[in-house]
Amino acid sequence: MQLGDRQKLILALVIRDYIENAQPVGSHHLVEYYSLDFSPATVRNEMVSLTEVGYLRQPHISAGRVPTEEGYRYFVRQLMGQTDLPVQTKRTITHQFYQAGHDVDQWMRLAASILAHQSQGASLVTAPHPEEARFKHLELIATLGRQVLMVLVLTGGEVRQQMLALAEPVSQEQLSTAASTLNQHCQGLNSSALAALSAQLDALEQDVLKLIVEEMEHSRAVLSGEVYRDGLTNVLAEPEFAELGVARRALRVFEERAFLEDLLNRTILTTNVGGVQVLIGGEDTWEELRECSMVLGRYGVPGLATGTVGVLGPIRMAYGRTISTVRFVAGLLSDMVVEMNLE
Amino acid sequence: MQLGDRQKLILALVIRDYIENAQPVGSHHLVEYYSLDFSPATVRNEMVSLTEVGYLRQPHISAGRVPTEEGYRYFVRQLMGQTDLPVQTKRTITHQFYQAGHDVDQWMRLAASILAHQSQGASLVTAPHPEEARFKHLELIATLGRQVLMVLVLTGGEVRQQMLALAEPVSQEQLSTAASTLNQHCQGLNSSALAALSAQLDALEQDVLKLIVEEMEHSRAVLSGEVYRDGLTNVLAEPEFAELGVARRALRVFEERAFLEDLLNRTILTTNVGGVQVLIGGEDTWEELRECSMVLGRYGVPGLATGTVGVLGPIRMAYGRTISTVRFVAGLLSDMVVEMNLE
DNA sequence: TCTTAGCACTCTCGGGTTGAGAGTGCTAAA
DNA sequence: TTTAGCACTCTCAACCCGAGAGTGCTAAGA
Numbered sequence: 093m094q095l096g097d098r099q100k101l102i103l104a105l106v107i108r109d110y111i112e113n114a115q116p117v118g119s120h121h122l123v124e125y126y127s128l129d130f131s132p133a134t135v136r137n138e139m140v141s142l143t144e145v146g147y148l149r150q151p152h153i154s155a156g157r158v159p160t161e162e163g164y165r166y167f168v169r170q171l172m173g174q175t176d177l178p179v180q181t182k183r184t185i186t187h188q189f190y191q192a193g194h195d196v197d198q199w200m201r202l203a204a205s206i207l208a209h210q211s212q213g214a215s216l217v218t219a220p221h222p223e224e225a226r227f228k229h230l231e232l233i234a235t236l237g238r239q240v241l242m243v244l245v246l247t248g249g250e251v252r253q254q255m256l257a258l259a260e261p262v263s264q265e266q267l268s269t270a271a272s273t274l275n276q277h278c279q280g281l282n283s284s285a286l287a288a289l290s291a292q293l294d295a296l297e298q299d300v301l302k303l304i305v306e307e308m309e310h311s312r313a314v315l316s317g318e319v320y321r322d323g324l325t326n327v328l329a330e331p332e333f334a335e336l337g338v339a340r341r342a343l344r345v346f347e348e349r350a351f352l353e354d355l356l357n358r359t360i361l362t363t364n365v366g367g368v369q370v371l372i373g374g375e376d377t378w379e380e381l382r383e384c385s386m387v388l389g390r391y392g393v394p395g396l397a398t399g400t401v402g403v404l405g406p407i408r409m410a411y412g413r414t415i416s417t418v419r420f421v422a423g424l425l426s427d428m429v430v431e432m433n434l435e
Numbered sequence: 436m437q438l439g440d441r442q443k444l445i446l447a448l449v450i451r452d453y454i455e456n457a458q459p460v461g462s463h464h465l466v467e468y469y470s471l472d473f474s475p476a477t478v479r480n481e482m483v484s485l486t487e488v489g490y491l492r493q494p495h496i497s498a499g500r501v502p503t504e505e506g507y508r509y510f511v512r513q514l515m516g517q518t519d520l521p522v523q524t525k526r527t528i529t530h531q532f533y534q535a536g537h538d539v540d541q542w543m544r545l546a547a548s549i550l551a552h553q554s555q556g557a558s559l560v561t562a563p564h565p566e567e568a569r570f571k572h573l574e575l576i577a578t579l580g581r582q583v584l585m586v587l588v589l590t591g592g593e594v595r596q597q598m599l600a601l602a603e604p605v606s607q608e609q610l611s612t613a614a615s616t617l618n619q620h621c622q623g624l625n626s627s628a629l630a631a632l633s634a635q636l637d638a639l640e641q642d643v644l645k646l647i648v649e650e651m652e653h654s655r656a657v658l659s660g661e662v663y664r665d666g667l668t669n670v671l672a673e674p675e676f677a678e679l680g681v682a683r684r685a686l687r688v689f690e691e692r693a694f695l696e697d698l699l700n701r702t703i704l705t706t707n708v709g710g711v712q713v714l715i716g717g718e719d720t721w722e723e724l725r726e727c728s729m730v731l732g733r734y735g736v737p738g739l740a741t742g743t744v745g746v747l748g749p750i751r752m753a754y755g756r757t758i759s760t761v762r763f764v765a766g767l768l769s770d771m772v773v774e775m776n777l778e
Numbered sequence: 779t780c781t782t783a784g785c786a787c788t789c790t791c792g793g794g795t796t797g798a799g800a801g802t803g804c805t806a807a808a
Numbered sequence: 809t810t811t812a813g814c815a816c817t818c819t820c821a822a823c824c825c826g827a828g829a830g831t832g833c834t835a836a837g838a
Contacts, residue, residue, distance in 0.1 A: 120829090134780090239537075255537045324686055476812075480803095494819095496817055496818055
């Protein structure tokens, strides 16, 4: 069913008002506050239609209207339009990133902090990592006794380190030789190609190679590295999380890696870099997210390295501002990935 | 003032009962439930004394008694005694660590998870790092263009990595030469000794050395690496965090690095390895912790590398179980540090 | 046909009241 | 020194009630 212009206007106003005040919106308030040139009775009539198509509902018979999840979805898709961050805000954010220097860790933390602050929600950032890891460089470093530190650099600039315990002590020279052999043979190969190499290597090199393959396989998961979070307490400030159970369920989402992994696997992988996905009320799929919305974005360079940024908040979320912030921060992080690899 | 034996018994029972049920404890209930061989009236008389010395209080005149913070402190110091984890529990935990292999990251995550689960609180673990970092080994790895990855191994097995952008491109050979020069000169030196070396080195080496010193200085902070957390939602389940504001304040503690840093600096540094410190109700020092208690432990090998484990919960916390869990996990992590360095 | 004024109706919410129950402190007797 | 008995205080849940908000319906007006 197609909505009339007046219905769209009323729906949009109800949603904006509700997002701001967290209270059911009545016909009288709407006309008064937004100086509409038709009467509360007319608004009521339109509200009846909007309620019938499922975009609005009444908490109880003598209350105003509240948007349904479907209402929010329609709003985000059709009514909201593209909003953009104020130039001044953009400039401030860019400046902060500029000051963070070249440290990926710093960038991630900063991104999480900015997202949380701007959206007044809880934020989530994963470090960039390649969709398919390719070998770039290897170092083997003797630490003490039979403990050896392996540092593996993958295309995209991702660095992984892993301790390995050898059967017997090996000198740094032997390790360096092994590393340089492997560096020669493995350049640019992906994990399956590496696995095929095994035959032509000696025992030590085979051991190391096995570990490399393992690491690279592991790094294919969406959630291989650290997950940066911030603003968890922001969501607790929202009235919809006043009830203990609701707050717990929402925070659990952020705590459990397994859940996040599932979530990201099933949503963000289908999103293009630069694109933003909005999950409203768990989308009938994630029970734990029933009372929340998430805005997820993907950044990076496809084929090289990508990562995820996201915000969790109540369904009554300022979608416009949040989406544009997520998009903007994703853009900056994409620049970082480019810079890291090209400069 | 010295408490009589019966007063000690009653205080201990009130605290244990309150910890379990979160409800004011009345004289009648106490006698009934614990089959005491004196009457409720006697208990009431003793309770009056305990209230006068400040170990108990009444929420209101017709309610039972509740421990005060002083009461908890007395309990933890004098009444509780050394409890120990059940052998079976210890075995299970040890087994889990055994299965985690040699990955420090895995160990930290596991430690946080076990602490959270056993204590039903929120847990906190910092990676082991040296009190005074000494140089052990350096690698320089060309990634792309002028971007160079520096991998720095410190005594104690701590590994730090940092990107540096050089003024102009440098080949891997040049980097390797520089690294091996530095490895020869810097072996076992601390940051101030390193800073003094500068004169005898060429431009590239000086650049790198500056960065090394910076990293090592930075790594002296208590909170240099990642902070592992778990069980945040556990604390939300406790009735004392039902109020929004209380829950926010408690979680903020865990979110803000600055706060944690201050906290650890001022408490844990005065604790010996293997020792456990109990903060009850913020100890009049930390406003944010007023409604919480923390149990903090230190692990590692003094002079080599140490780290912190801790649990946050309501003041009404099962101190016995929590303290023994913290102590046990700290012990396991200390073993890990030893093993990493000696094997 | 669309809009709107008027009105009866419904439901929530906050305030006030009340009675049951819990637990105390005091007193006096054992 | 301990304890039974008792009067007393206070909380808590239930209940009632009236004010207020906002609706849907109807009928009149544009």
